[in-house]
Amino acid sequence: MRSADPWERLPPQPPERAWPFARELQRPFHERRPFPEGRPPGRRELDFRGGLRLASEFPDPDGLLETAAADFQDFLRSLGARPEGRCPVRLLRVATSVFEEYTVTVRENEIRVSAGDPEGIRRGLIHLEDMILARGHFALPIGATRRRPVIRTRLSRCVYGPIHRPPKCRDELIARENFYPDGYLNRLAHHGINALWLTIRFRDLCRSRIFPEHGRDGEARLRKLRDIVRRCARYGIRIYPFCIEPAALPSRSPVFRKYPELKGADAPGDCSLFCTSSRIGQAYVEEATRFLFEAVPGLGGLMCIPVGERFTHCCSGKIAEESAGRCPRCSRRKPWEVLADTLAAFRRGMEAGNPRAELIAWPYGQLVCWGEERTIEAAAHLPRDVALQHNFETGGRVRQLGKWRPLWDYWLSWVGPSPIFADCARAVRQRGGRMFAKLQTSCSHEVATTQHVPVPGIIYRKSRKMRALGVSGVTLGWYFGHSPSVMTRALRETAFAPAPRNERAFLVGLARRDWGRDAPRVARAWRRFQAGYAHYPGAHRFGYYGPMHDGAVWPLGLIPRHLPLAPTWRIVHPPSGDQIAECYAPDFEIAEVLRLCRRMRDEWRAGVAILRAVARRRRLDSDGREQVNVARALGVHFSSGFNILRFYALRDRLLAAEGKRRRSLLLHQLRRIVLDELRNDRELLALCRENPALGFHSEAEGYKYDPQRIRWRMRQLKTLLRVEFPRVQRNISRVSWEDPLGLGDPVRSHPCGAFDKRSQMAADPFHPDWDQPTVARCQNWAAPRASEARRAFPFNSTLYPIPARRAPPARLAWRAAADRERLVFCLELQDPPRAKAGREEIRLAFEPRRLGPWIRFTITREGRVLPEGGFSGCAGRDWCARAATREGSTRILFGVSWRALGVRPREIAAGMRLRMNAQRFFDPIADPLRMAGRPMLNSWAPMRRTLPRNLHGYLDPSNYGWLQIASCRNAQRRAAALGDPNPRINSIFREQPSSSSMEDRRGGLYRDF
Secondary structure: OOOOOOOOOOOOOOOHHHOHHHHHHHOOOOOOOOOOOOOOOOOOEEEOOOOEEEEEOOOOOOOOOHHHHHHHHHHHHHHOOOOOOOEEEEEEEOOOOOOOOEEEEEOOOOEEEEEOOHHHHHHHHHHHHHHHHHHOOOEEEOEEEEEEEOOOEEEEOOOOOOOOOOOOOOOOOOOOOOOOOHHHHHHHHHOOOOEEEEEOOHHHHOOOOOOOOOOOOOHHHHHHHHHHHHHHHOOOOEEEEEEOOOOOEEOOOOHHHHOHHHEEEEEOOOEEEEOOOOHHHHHHHHHHHHHHHHHOOOOOEEEEOOOOOOOOOOOOOOOHHHHHHOOOOHHHOOHHHHHHHHHHHHHHHHHHHOOOOEEEEOOOOHHHHHOHHHHHHHHHHOOOOEEEEEEOOOOOEEEEOOEEEEOOOOOOOOOOOOHHHHHHHHHHHHOOOOEEEEOOOOOEOOEOOOOOOOOHHHHHHHHHHHHHHOEEEEEOOOOOOOOOOHHHHHHHHHOEEOOOOOHHHHHHHHHHHHHHHHHHHHHHHHHHHHHHHOOOOOOHHHHHHOOOOOHHHOOOOOOOOOOOOOOOOOOOOOOOOOOHHHHOOOOOOHHHHHHHHHHHHHHHHHHHHHHHHHHHOOOOOHHHHHHHHHHHHHHHHHHHHHHHHHHHHHHHHHHHOOOHHHHHHHHHHHHHHHHHHHHHHHHHHHHHHHOOOOOEEOOOOEEOOOHHHHHHHHHHHHHHHHHHHHHHHHOOOOOOOOOHHHOOOOOOEEEOEEOOOOOOOOOOOOOHHHHOOOOEEEOEEEEEEEOOOOOOOHHHEEEEEOOHHHOOOOEEEEEEEEOOOEEEEEEEEEOOOOOOOOOEEEEEEEEOOOOOOOEEEEEEOOOOEEOOOOOOOOOOOOEEEEEEEEOOEEEEEEEEEHHHHOOOHHHHHHOEEEEEEEEEEEOOOOOOOOOOOOOEEEEOOOOOOEOOEOOOEOOOOOOOEEEEEOOOHHHHHHHHHHOOOOHHHHHHHHOOOOHHHHHHHOOHHHOOO
């Protein structure tokens, strides 16, 4: 009898109309907090107890400063000061060297705010407000403060705005809601934001002669976009549409018949790339961009991803040579030339509509697509009037526990920059262009459900590195990382010169505005937070699938179910299961992750204790309470995440332990973790009532946790204590990993053969001995279908099993054999007569040891081994493959060392069971086997219904079988006498591979690490 479904009665998502934090962001920025009388002003201080009054001498024909003046008066009222007092605040126009530069001068009888533009005056008034709050009484020291922006463009986005992606696919420009109310825009202005981006598609907005059908219903969108531009301009904020253009088209698009030169290289998914090496291709890009900037006057610029995210021009694909090589025009050009011409066409269209607008090129995946050398080469050859933006961290590495760990993007805990970013920034500086950095400012994929992580010292260090590289613009985050917080204020402070003297002075100065004389203690708490956050495990998967976002609603299971982990940035998946190794392997071992997470939890707890002690001494406003609540909530996150990792590590030890007493002790420790999790849930539940933003994930467009789900998880934990723990206790002497409590394992198993020392099997896939081992035939088929949202989009589809009568005739069959050194598979592709195979792959996934690392290999029909899918490959592993075809039949030999799989020699000697699966994947680029244009999976283990996941695809750890490895004790005894029992199987691993396969064997992108 199996235990109850861990996802039973899962509460639904809160409806959008119940999102209370959106109203919180719209509230007036200034709260009433009257200053006490305090001490009298000193000799060198301006006394303004009689109030302040604005005396503007600054020309403002467009009325841009009306909102700034109204805000300053609201600020004075919140302090109990008269906005029409005796002391004047004079607004003056003076010549400045750069936009937004300002000077605040405090004299004996007046204050002067001088700048060369309205936004400099706005920045000066905001700085004056902060000066007054930091002093804490109605007096300012006499002197002058001059500030000049170094990071001139600070680009953010609406925290709760639609992202125009599945599952909701909402377009902000046709939604009825106003996502830019005055209270929110004023808050953004106070946090230094002077630009916002929102997502558009050219086909929705831009009319052109080449595509007359585009933009037919775009006038409503254009009206709303013009309204957004007007609203935001009143607060000094410009709008930058974000796009991935020119988008690739279906291969059978009628436009290719009319304009054949538009058709570039073919791409997966039955589409063709948009050739911008053609005259007509560049004309379309220019015309569409010109239409947009003429139809919406006042746009600040355009941000586009021209390489690496989706297919656009002929060099936007994953391998530039292959994609360009199939285009008759781009094949004769270098990739950077194609990119430069594409961006030049954008630039020409923008100049016709608004010459002062900025074009930001953000080649997100260029490093993966083009490689390091071509990425740096492109940075040196882009047009001078195009700003280049790269991820600040991509390609970096962090040293943790004595090892270097490769990083991708979305890192806040690591300062950076990566070497590739630094090299590109130097190349841009040499050509006289502008360099932008894409950061994660308030939060990142490490933990995004608290809206911000209070580690402003990291922002100080990042800004110092950006200054040294000449970075003049930043994008604060992706769909998350923008929330107005102490982190965005930290970026605002470091974006202006002069820079703070040192990090300690910066932190104390940043805290003084909200915390007054307690600022040094708060800065000490921030430093403890920063010290703890530096221990965040440097594995890309840990942020994507780990428990630090929403561990408080993860169901725990004492009985293994092998259920997958859910993506942290999506809400369409059920809560995470128990296959915990998915979030850290193969980058870390479980012991390493536990050590880092314990340090992070302990340091964070110490910082929270300091902050709560300060809070008890003060009367906090809403911002102060939010800072304390967020810090406490993160403490719960890190404690809960550590508990989940430790729970499954102890469960693994329980199932492998010997002796009833030892198992009972481990069971007692597991019960204590569950009780601690109930306490964590109770604390987080109280914090959610005070701060309704907790649990919301901007990219997910929903809540990863909320009060209802926390209560649901608490009920699940209580059921766990009431049902599963007593059951395990009664059967404590019989538990094991393969068959916990005698429940049985439903997945199939297959025996593994053994090599004879005289056999030639490891060199020849058609050797007669390969006909002796038992054949495992892959009979299960599955394909993705549109999910409940009914949108045919690959990220919003469910994998459904295919009935046998509808399955294609192609199959995968395999055999396995092993010795003490290697595990070798003979893979046979069984195709019907006269079938033409499209692009296909064979995937072998292994879970050789409990809690990881799990490893997946992808093998092409030609015998090439690709790195494991995702951002981190199996660096330093030994593997090899070779393919052969005879009489229309294709066989592939794939060998991998036990060392690569992490299997110990004593496990092979004693015999073992290895969890694994073999699959054959067909791509829809061709349809030779009745696949109806859909990608399909042919699997050995049964395919259960599942959603795709980034990095993991459709890999589901519950879709595994058992490979039975016989005892190798006799083989070991022979090896001791003969030295090498099978020279042929080892020889295929010593052959000199080609350059491409050598790159695969060394881990692809991370070969230098």
